[in-house]
Amino acid sequence: MKCRTVRSHLSSYRDGELPAETTREVSMHIGSCAECGRRLREYDSALGRLQALPRLACEESIAARIHTHLEVEMRGPGLTLLFRPAWSARPLFLPSLVPAVMVLLIVMGAVISLDREADRLPPVYVRNTGQQWYGRVPPSGTEGNPLFPSATVSLPRTRQGDPFWSQALAGMGQRSFFIEMVVGRDGRVSAVTLLDGDSFQAAPILDMLRHQRFEPSRVRGEPVAVSFYRLISGTEVRAPTT
Amino acid sequence: MVSKAMSTRTEVAMASVDVALPASESIAAPTAERGLVEECRRGDPNAFSRLVALHEGLVYNLAARMLGDPEEAKDVSQDVFLQVYRMLPRFEGRSSLKTWIYRIVVNQCRNRQRWWRRRRRDKALPLEELTASESVQLAAPPAEGPEQKVARREESRRVQGALLKLSLDHRAVLLLREVEELSGAEIAEALGVAEGTVKSRLARARDALRQALVAREGNPS
Structure with missing residues (x-):
């Protein structure tokens, strides 16, 4: 039997799985061939050392780890936990x-x-003027940047009377409203803002104010937009006597 | 089946893990094993804990020897028993429970190695540090002096290092045969291959281990 054949049989030879005739031939060859004999000894030594490896044990209990894992799984998410x-x-x-x-x-x-x-x-009522300014401040005296009444800027005067104005004032009772108005260059009211007072009760008066018409204020003969405040009160106010 | 598995899970999860094993109970007893499986299937709260306690040593040892990393071995052992728990209702008993568990261990190790290889980190594992690691205990260490202890550890390190030079298939077949002492038929069951394949693979694995040890001792560095 050749060395190559013997070496291919070493595993089965060691396990005693070869037929009797083949086992005898391999034994004879190993007895006479130093190289194959050495290889068998290496083979036995390697496997003996592998078998002699100590068994490893985990210091931590695997059962406890699994128990914890299953318990977490069992809890389930969100609503399962709550209910x-x-x-x-x-x-x-x-x-x-x-x-x-x-x-x-x-x-x-x-x-x-x-x-x-x-x-x-407080609710704020602002009438849309139809004009928007972006970036730069609008020119003075326009609806976007109205002037305030002063020595050179007069208050706008009411152009016409309103038949419902006196009725609205009569229905106010003792209530008071503090309002900011902007009268535009054409004499129309461009913005009405309720600064103080009940918005629900002020609604009819604010509506009337929006439709009021004024003689526009003028500066050097040119019409300008003016912002001013109005206190509308059902209570009679008298100037203090000095 | 699903609802049965769920109820089993609940009951087992609530069970205590501190299970005392009777001295007479052993893994090898087929009737006891069958009874244990049946108890697990019926949802006996202590049965699965007993099953884990019976097999955790062999599962951990095989995983640790195959992967060479104690932390990985712990994770694999946990995954193995979780898989056992989930698959137990489908265990048909055609092979022994132990062989079935070995099969799961080998597959889990293979998956784990593939996972590491995909992330190119298989070489970063502290493979040869297994026996030196403090987190691993040698089961029932014999009484010995410091020198003997060092020599034994060095020997373990050499053999483990040679083992890790082998492919995972060769490691599996060698460990199942030489360490776990399974028969060819049992190894074939555990690896899911033909018995003839086991024989040829075992011959190649043995020769590879011999060569690895010879090469290692020829070049100790």
């Missing part, structure tokens, strides 16, 4: 739920209180 029966709740459940509920309550409270604050802000 499972109380008797299956774990100690972990309550400590995590309480802060969650507190955060939810704080956020809801903040939303409600901010919403109430928003209601208290």
Whole structure:
């Protein structure tokens, strides 16, 4: 038997899986061939050393790791955790739920209180002038940059009376409204802003003010837009006696 | 089947892992093994914990020897038992439970190695540090002096290093045969190959280990 054949049989020879005749031939060859004998000894030594390797053990319990993993899996996400029966709740459940509920309550409270604050802000009515300015400040005396009454700028005068004005004033009772108005260069009211007063009750008066017509203010003969404040009150106001 | 598996999962998860094994219980007893599987399938809360306690040593040892990394071996062991837990309702009992578990271990190791190779990090594993790692304990260490301990550790390191030079298939077949002492038929079951393939692969693996050890000792660095 040739060396190459013997070496290919070494594994089966070692396991005793070769037929008796082949086993005898391999044994004879190994006894007479130093190289094949050495190879068999190396073979035996290698496998003996492999078998002698100590068994390794994990210092941490695998069972505990699996137990933890399965427990986490069993808990399930979100709603499953919230709606499972109380008797299956774990100690972990309550400590995590309480802060969650507190955060939810704080956020809801903040939303409600901010919403109430928003209601208290006074409503502002601004008439669209149809003119928009971007970038630069509009020229003085225009509707976008009105002048204020002064020694050189007169207050605009009412052009015509309104038959409903006296009725609206009569229906005011003791209420007062503080209003800012802008009268444009054509004598039309370009903006009306309620600065103080009940917006609902002021609505008819604001509507009338928007339709008032004025003789426009003039500066050196040129019409200019003017902004001024009006206090409209049902209470009789008299100048202090000095 | 799914609902049965879910109920089993719940009950097992709630069970304690501190299970005392009777002294008479061993993995090799086929009837005890069949009974354990049946108990797991029925949803006995302690059965799966017993199954893990019975097999965790051999699973960890095989994974650690195949991968050469104690942390990886821990993860693989956990994955193996989770897979066992999920697949147990489908275990038909055509092979022994132990062989079936070995098959899962080998497949998990193969997946793990593929995963590392895909990320080009297979060479970064501390492969030869396995026996020196403090996180690994040698099961039932014999009483010995410091020099013997060092020599034994050095020998383990050499053999483990040679083992890791082999391909994963060769490592698997060698460990199953020489360390776990499975028969050719059992190895064929565990690896999912024909018995003839096991024989030829075993012959090549043995020769490769011999060459690796000879080469290593010829060049100790």
